[in-house]
Amino acid sequence: MTAYDTVLFDNDGVLVDPPAAETQAAAIRDAFAAVGVDSPEQDHVESLCGGVFPDGLRDIATEYDLDPAELWAAREEYDERSQFAKFRDGTRDTYDDVTGLTDLDQPMGVVSSNHHSTIEFILDHFDLHTVFDTYYGREMTIDSLTKKKPNTHYLDRAMADLGGDSAVYVGDSDTDVIAAHRAGMDSVFVRREHSRDTELTEAATYEVTDLHGVADIVSS
CATH class of the missing domain: 3.40.50.1000 (HAD superfamily/HAD-like)
Structure with missing residues (x-):
């Protein structure tokens, strides 16, 4: 060996x-709401949960007439916030x-x-x-x-x-x-x-x- x-x-x-899928999805929906999108498409939520790359992010942002950087900043903020909360309350x-x-x-x-x-x-x-x-x-x-x-x-x-x-x-x-x-x-x-x-x-x-x-x- x-x-x-x-x-x-x-x-x-x-x-x-690992983070729960429903926690991640809720954080992404909160991020969309923060930039003015109240009902994002489910496949867009799933993409932003972890599998997206820059081109895909730009495509999603275009669908809602958003600046990709603004959408991504909200995504990162709410995703991290949700993770901190779950560690602090003992869920993770x-x-x-x-x-x-x-x-x-x-x-x-x-x-x-x-x-x-x-x-x-x-x-x-x-x-x-x-x-x-x-x-x-x-x-x-x-x-x-x-x-x-x-x-x-x-x-x-x-x-x-x-x-x-x-x-x-x-x-x-x-x-x-x-x-x-x-x-x-x-x-x-x-x-x-x-x-x-x-x-x-x-x-x-x-x-x-x-x-x-x-x-x-x-x-x-």
Whole structure:
């Protein structure tokens, strides 16, 4: 088994509970309302929940005669606000197995397609800053949509910070596995309850059911 000197983790669905679909959708509808759209199309709401890219955002904004930057700023504000609220009221939490990461000796980082400021909030809220040596999420800009996974941009930045030679990236989605391999890393797919039936387009280096399995891999 390969020895790893660096371990990187996705955030949502790996370290903390993923956001509920209905919470995300409600936040997006609030964002539309804030820019004067009271009844957005459902497919537009779904697109802004996470899968949109700049061209798609501009197309949606055009449908409502909106400035894309104004729509995106509202989207980011209300999405983040809803996430903070769910963490503060205890609806979302860390997974219990996160505590096992404190026993690992390797430098560790968090790389997420969530907002950078949201990752910072999570690390502060759950007192995890001492566990991770670096962290990256998206800036709240339209341009950041081109840098989210499977783009390796933020993985590359984390590796530049940590300076390791042999890294593994731990995620819960197909794009996490693809991004890891594109960045020259091995991958660990965490098949938690929400990702139990996920079909991967390319095989992960390892599959585990929790972070204890990750600890076993990187401690060997």
